[in-house]
Amino acid sequence: MRRRALLPLVVFVALLGVWEIAVPLLDIQQIVLPRPSAVAQTMVQTAGPIAHHARHTLETTMIGFAAAVVLGLGLGFAIGASAAVHDGLYPLLVGFNSIPKAAVVPLLVMWFGVGTVPAVLTAFLLAFFPVAVNVAVGLATLEAELRDVLRALGASRWQIFVKVGAPRTMPMFFASLKVAVSSAFVGSVISETVASNAGIGYLMAVAASDFNTRLAFSGLFVLAAMGVVLYGLFAAIERRMTAWAYTD
């Protein structure tokens, strides 16, 4: 366990070291690729604004994600429980999901203006699909025997859902959360990059227009850290909530 936590960290630090040495060695211009130490310096210097923008990104991500979880759960349960809803809706959902969401951002901006709303909506649009699909699959793959056991006891469809369907779906639901939160994060950053005046995505866009590579890399590192933490958080929640689903 210790090794599994430590080893990626060692590799990460080693890569940073190689990078640090390679930039002067290969005579790469700082404006093309700054050294990690220079990026760290910028991060410390602009810690205040970065924290402000990171908080904004985190908020839009979490609002979009929360909405996606609620709708994804509802939609997933409906699709998994009813063949008619599945047949009518699922192909549309797949079609919708195959639209690159970056292409939707301009529309959202036309409707809601530059700012937080398009970011939240983009986060939501990217995040609800994995939740809905996982919940639907979990519910639809309920063992026929289990359903029979309950039906032979006189259980109604609702009782079968409450006693077996919903709890059995929980591992897949919680597994989808870590995917969904990453998707929401991607969504809000995409939208911020295109049309916002706050958030790390916005910060990156500004840095790019100023040719401020150091600031761009600062934003990138912060995004990476946030992404890892969000994913780790929901992976931990998953393990906690559905321990019964793992054979150890």
Add this chain to the structure above:
Amino acid sequence: MSGPPRPLIELDGVTLDYVARGGRTRAVEGITMSVPRGACIAFVGPSGCGKSSLLRLVSGLVRATAGTVTVDGRRVTGPLTNVGMAFQNPVLLPWRTVLGNVMLPLEILKENRARLAADRARWEGRARELLRTVGLAGAEDKQPRELSGGMRQRASLCRALIHEPELLLLDEPFAALDAFTREEMWDLFQALRRARPFTGVLVTHDLREAVVLADSVVVLSTNPGRVAHVHAVSLPSPRTLADGYGAEATGLIAVMREQIRKAQA
């Protein structure tokens, strides 16, 4: 009223077609038979003879295409309530403890919920006692994944019996167990029946199991499933393993094996 008591289960000319892609498949055809209250009947036959379909017909999980199924004097038109079922796969709920799994049937039907609410301690005591009977004392608070296959199947039997059903339907319940465990389960099944009588319908491909557990064995032919032969098992009850491997049982098994071989051809 005089005359013999009415059988618990009556099948009259029962035919079942499955409608699948590209047409209908006839699973069973023209089944007419009855099961007396308190008896245990076994269906044996080649695979695909509609054994499991018959069980689903009796339980009302599927409706007959033609003919009538009557249980306890009432025509079956939808799922029966308060029936106990067990399958080859014990299908325990992995998020519940063993005790929680056994208690599940009491949480479904209104009258059972009322019984449970009125005296939870009594029913929990009964669940623990059932678990003790099947040799699972001390496993009440374990998770199903901590149990062996045989232990899970025992727990599944307890779940099928906790609500004191009049009718217990078993679809190859011991087929996935090793030979020793299976033979233990035969003893256990008889002990459970002695402790609280119920009417049993057993589907199995194990002829010896059918002979040990059932009062009569129905041999089905295949494609579609029809009643080919009915054998009354006259061995004394309770039956020991020695009875199951004795001359009479072995003779009957040989006869049935030949009949099934012919039914397949």
